[in-house]
Amino acid sequence: MAHGVSVLALLTVFATSTLAQAQPQELPVSEVASGIFVHHGKTALMARENDGATANIGFIIGESAVAVVDSGGSVREGQRLLAAIRSRTGKPIRYVINTHGHPDHVFGNAAFVGDGTVFVGHRNLPRALTARGQFYLDAFRRIMGEQLMDGVRLIPPTHLVDGTIKLDLGSRTLTLRSWPTAHSDSDVTVLDEQTKTLFAGDLVFLGHIPVLDGSIRGWLDVIDELNKIPAERVVPGHGPVSEWPGALTGQRRYLETLASDVRKLVARGAPITVAADTAAAGERPRWQLFDDYNARNATAAFSEIEWE
Ligand SMILES: [Zn+2]
Numbered sequence: 001m002a003h004g005v006s007v008l009a010l011l012t013v014f015a016t017s018t019l020a021q022a023q024p025q026e027l028p029v030s031e032v033a034s035g036i037f038v039h040h041g042k043t044a045l046m047a048r049e050n051d052g053a054t055a056n057i058g059f060i061i062g063e064s065a066v067a068v069v070d071s072g073g074s075v076r077e078g079q080r081l082l083a084a085i086r087s088r089t090g091k092p093i094r095y096v097i098n099t100h101g102h103p104d105h106v107f108g109n110a111a112f113v114g115d116g117t118v119f120v121g122h123r124n125l126p127r128a129l130t131a132r133g134q135f136y137l138d139a140f141r142r143i144m145g146e147q148l149m150d151g152v153r154l155i156p157p158t159h160l161v162d163g164t165i166k167l168d169l170g171s172r173t174l175t176l177r178s179w180p181t182a183h184s185d186s187d188v189t190v191l192d193e194q195t196k197t198l199f200a201g202d203l204v205f206l207g208h209i210p211v212l213d214g215s216i217r218g219w220l221d222v223i224d225e226l227n228k229i230p231a232e233r234v235v236p237g238h239g240p241v242s243e244w245p246g247a248l249t250g251q252r253r254y255l256e257t258l259a260s261d262v263r264k265l266v267a268r269g270a271p272i273t274v275a276a277d278t279a280a281a282g283e284r285p286r287w288q289l290f291d292d293y294n295a296r297n298a299t300a301a302f303s304e305i306e307w308e
Pocket of ligand 1: 100102183184202211237
């Protein structure tokens with residue numbers, strides 16, 4: 001009898017987990033403009049407890065097709081985004097656009113493989129994923145655990161953005177632009193021409209401290225160019241959807257302060273550890289996760305600026 005119960009229990013667990021995989025719970029999304037849906041990532045480090053769902057990700061529905069902008073920090077998050085799409089439209093998902101190669105934006109890609117979906121990204125993104133991919137997989141297996149990392153695969157784009165390209169979703173045009181090294185070396189923005197909504201990826205942070213993994217000088221130059229984009233609202237990589245271009249103000253101030261503090265330290269021959277401890281310290285009250293990233297940002301800025 002006991003044996004019978006345990007088999008039944010096992011079968012129940014198996015059936016439940018199979019069902020859970022077949023029908024993942026929809027990711028909560030909000031419609032930020034007509035036909036544009038965004039899941040607001042948690043302002044936190046990627047962790048087992050949050051499914052790696054820390055970045056803003058979303059989708060855009062046209063007359064004939066759907067485009068996904070970033071797939072999330074785990075296949076589970078990607079599957080939940082897919083469920084959110086499928087409860088709103090049966091149109092084919094023609095494109096998955098990756099705004100850059102960081103894990104919280106690309107680890108959900110495998111959920112969208114098939115049915116002719118084309119992966120789109122910066123011309124540098126395949127190289128970036130080759131260079132960093134295995135490191136990311138190993139590191140996040142430790143951080144998020146085997147179960148959540150199961151099925152995560154690095155899927156490089158086959159449709160590359162070099163300059164400006166347009167994608168047609170049927171009576172809805174997306175303008176994609178590749179940028180010089182700024183937040184990372186593979187940043188792409190997506191502008192929905194119809195609603196003037198800009199998906200900025202991690203070229204724009206709000207609330208969440210900006211994270212520097214490219215070039216501080218490059219990023220400040222890119223901000224000047226981003227400022228000219230005729231958008232009405234921005235979906236930042238992290239933080240709330242906001243009016244444009246006012247959303248750039250805080251991030252520009254932070255990066256300018258960091259660069260200027262680091263320049264002063266370099267000029268007086270201070271060691272890099274002092275930069276890590278003190279640069280942009282006055283910005284601490286203005287940003288979430290400041291202590292998780294500021295020292296790393298200062299170190300990266302120091303390494304770049306000491307060679308100026
Ligand atoms: Zn990023």
